[in-house]
């Protein structure tokens with residue numbers, strides 16, 4: 001095992017996302033942020049990036065970032081600090097953020113740096129895609145979800161009253177710095193929400209990884225440093241492999257949406273807040289996708305049971321009925337799913353699976369089967 005101290009560089013895994021001129025590195029490891037100043041300076045040409053973060057993350061991790069930049073000769077400028085949480089990913093906060101960024105007198109060479117979870121990464125990435133028609137940005141993800149998923153692949157955007165992530169752009173970061181030590185301060189509920197996206201990679205393409213998670217998932221969510229780093233690195237590699245061949249989701253990238261057609265509808269129904277976190281919606285949505293696959297005769301019931309059992313075992317919700325205090329409206333959920341970005345010719349595209357580790361897309365899904373799965377899932381167990 002590599003030991004890490006103040007004078008030894010942190011143990012580092014580097015995952016490369018290959019996209020021609022837009023390729024970039026994803027640095028993963030415990031303590032990598034403290035050593036990342038030179039990598040940041042290489043992108044900003046020694047100038048200070050505009051750091052965008054949130055009110056929870058700033059007091060916890062901004063000092064480490066600023067110290068790393070100072071060590072590389074960058075004099076940090078004051079960060080833009082947004083309110084924490086999903087409600088920040090809206091038009092009003094985007095407008096305010098753009099005003100603040102433009103108010104700093106930016107040039108095309110100005111670089112934004114997102115320090116925080118997926119909310120900060122998505123809105124900052126969209127600001128980078130929009131400012132002066134596109135400037136560079138760096139992702140420094142500080143949640144498990146953002147380290148394994150949202151910081152990689154260039155999907156940026158905000159929510160609208162019509163649904164989740166309906167406004168946005170594909171805009172790749174120049175560098176991702178996933179310091180797994182930042183996860184030490186993350187509340188357990190948020191760790192679990194991110195873990196759902198880790199499980200997703202096993203379910204869509206990597207049965208061996210899913211089996212590893214069945215054995216080691218508890219170590220990951222309990223913060224074991226080696227297990228956590230392995231899970232983040234494998235996840236980033238899995239995502240980089242998919243995005244590298246299908247950046248704009250015309251094919252295999254849609255697999256990364258396993259559970260999201262259901263999940264996004266559940267999130268919209270609960271108002272994009274603390275009632276249901278994105279990763280919790282994804283956990284429930286993946287179980288519903290497996291249930292639907294079983295109902296359509298595509299997948300053995302045992303595989304669906306195994307997926308559900310693992311998610312429940314670590315402590316994730318697996319049915320809408322597990323979320324307290326919500327009166328679910330199945331018609332409303334179906335209407336919301338019809339606004340999904342994967343709808344084509346009026347038909348919802350579902351990500352289904354014929355076993356653990358083999359997901360695929362289907363457009364010809366019987367609406368009655370979808371409704372039956374939802375009806376059953378909203379009943380108390």
Ligand SMILES: NC(=O)c1ccc[n+]([C@@H]2O[C@H](COP(=O)([O-])OP(=O)(O)OC[C@H]3O[C@@H](n4cnc5c(N)ncnc54)[C@H](O)[C@@H]3O)[C@@H](O)[C@H]2O)c1
Pocket residue numbers: 054055056057060084085086089116117118119120122142143144145146149150151152153154155156165182183184185186187190193194278279
């Ligand atoms: N772009 C993509 O490809 C992609 C992929 C998956 C999810 N997403 C989006 O990501 C968002 C969810 O991201 P998230 O789960 O990171 O949520 P988040 O950004 O809201 O972070 C979760 C909470 O943790 C706090 N936090 C962040 N880092 C912390 C730390 N190290 N210590 C303590 N608290 C910390 C935040 O302040 C927030 O309260 C959703 O909007 C989802 O749609 C995007």
Ligand SMILES: O=C(O)C(=O)C[C@@H](O)[C@H](O)[C@H](O)COP(=O)(O)O
Pocket residue numbers: 149153155164165197249253254256257260341
């Ligand atoms: O990167 C992707 O592609 C994904 O689908 C990753 C998802 O986990 C993520 O939640 C994404 O934002 C969903 O994309 P959307 O296009 O359905 O909004």
Ligand SMILES: [Zn+2]
Pocket residue numbers: 149197260278282
């Ligand atoms: Zn997601």
